[in-house]
Amino acid sequence: MLFYHRINLRLHWKDAGSRFLKTALLSITTTTFLFLVGCGGASSTSESLTDTNGDPQEHSPDTNTENTKPEPATEDVADSSTDDPAIEETTYQIAGTYCSCGLTSEKASSINRDTEGLDYLDGVLVRISWTDLNPQVGIYDWSYIDEQIEYAEARGIKITLAIMNGPYAPKWLADEGATFIDYVIRNDSRSLPLPWDDVYLSYYKEFIAALGEHYKDSNTIALIHMTNATTNGFEMQYNFSTETEAEFQNAGYSESALIDSWKGVVDAFATAFPTTPIDLEVHPVFFSDEVPNEVVDYGLKIYGKRFGVFAAWWSEHNALNVYTGAYSLIQRAQQESFASLQMVGAVNNDIGSSSLTTDEFTAALELAISNGIYYIEVWNADLINSDLDVLILAHDTAIENYKASLAE
Template sequence: MRRFFLTFFYLVCLSCNRIEAPKVENNSGIYKPKGLYSSSFGNETALDNAHVNGALIRVKWNDIEPEEGIYDFSLIDQFLLSIQERNLEWSLGIIAGESSPLWLFEDEKVDSFEITDFYGNVKVIPKMWDNQVIVKLNQLALALAAKYGNDEDLGLVYVPQMTANGIEGHFNGVSETVLINAGFTADKWVNAVKSTAVNFAMAFPDKAIAVEVHDLINDSAIPNQIITDLWNDSSLNQRVGAAIWWISGKTTYQPNLLAALTAFPGDIYAQAIGRSDQKERFKDGDYSTMMAQAKAMGVRYIELWEYEFVNNTFPNEFSDFNAYANATYD
């Protein structure tokens, strides 16, 4: 059951003294989540925090489709029990990339390539632009929708991506040369991600959809084209928004993409870049700058690490962001 809150209107002023007005009108006629969510499961007490509107369920593709066409949704259902007991909402993220099922790699079903990420981990990644990858992800979307598409408490579905961690739109330190040698081009990537996003949106016609974006081959134009084209696609009825799982209050990381997102007229869903005790990850070591940045950019929804809700680290800021989101977005 969705939570409803008494709301009041907040206008947010950044250090530059610029006031940002609400920018998204929900013309789709469907529910889109807003406010604060927990980004993970581990300590269920996070879901008991009064500021939590819902939680993200993220599972690996290879866990839910261990054999081609044979689905096991028990892990998702297990997490759902805790959410349903508390009358919360939920979002769904399927992790692809290295966590794609083994059968996808067998018998030359799809083409793949090897990367070494920022942390030195060697991974084999299916090529997002391989047509069979797009076909199999579409089949996955249809199976998920058949199971959960009518759940009114499911508010947001993330688009899986063949990337370093399987959902965020980047390769985490992999060189441009490695990607280009694997056959990566801007057009191939844009078309593959857009095709998969459209397939998920069509499978879930009553749900909001999100594509997580990062610069690719040092180019912010690639993610910007993806989210802009999807938002402007009239067949999708402005249901496909952008996601940023790296919001921090800082403006030095991917500044061009931050500018593009601030100008983006569509929905933005975010996840905090880290825990509040990881002070170095936030502007001036101040976690609250992340939520101020979110409001200035027009972010409607943030997933905070469960640490914040278990320890109720910033209750005033949590209350403030939820009030802002409820007052600003339908």
């Protein structure tokens, strides 16, 4: 294969629930509190992370078997010559139950009617492909985001925004000189721009700046999941065949090159959205934790409490046995800034690659609460599964108790 340029909580609670509700709530004093919840939607008829019911389709194999940089965000020290108190850095404490939604596209909306009657939902995860928003060089179509914001405001909810990258990057990048690599995932042929490619990075940063110019003052967009050119355009990892991995390496991959790429993307989002919380998903890259460790170190040092860490592989098994390094980063972020989570799969999901039993679903919620993490994205199929009502409502009660503790 050659590199080329081309155009181209709904179960009866029982004993598990009683244990869950007894989990101690952390008392963390915050200056800014974001309570967010998302709902799921139908996916695009083409490439999407979910099926038409919002069920997981494209999680990598995380199953139960396995520009100008702002000054570093440091705590100010009071001037001994004055009586003014030290200026404390704003804390962003994010909490709520999200849905891992379908992709917004010409034919689908992340905000759908399935979960409209769930009064504990306070927001929505909106995923939109970069190519839909930037169909031609220098041409932007904000109608997809505008529509989602309109839907959210009509419901009185918030939005978490994720720009789908990787295979969702505009193919006109190749005409502009960006290098793409072909790969196959679940028998689906795709391509993505090399993440360290200068042409790709230049146009992506230009897009991010335009996105921020249009939405940086939006009160509806409360959180942004930052993305880069990765296998599914959402998570940090690369799920390649042995042959494609070798080609990726030969094309110039190194940990330092990927780290520099991520730092540039983080800077671009942070500059474009100077007051909005931003986070990124963490995964090992080719079985190494070096890339996520270095990028998280950088983000926390430069952007402080506005920078968070996101895990799209969340289950007790994955945290304790599979992604222990990434789990440590989640725990660190919760202590220093904030952390956010997405369930690795749906309960009894017959379509997607990942599924959880109700016991595993409960254990994932318990582990999140025990770590003081109250932001979890749940698949749409689980939100509309009446068997999980009591379980999800019990988790929401823990969130409400947490919110109340902050007000004391």
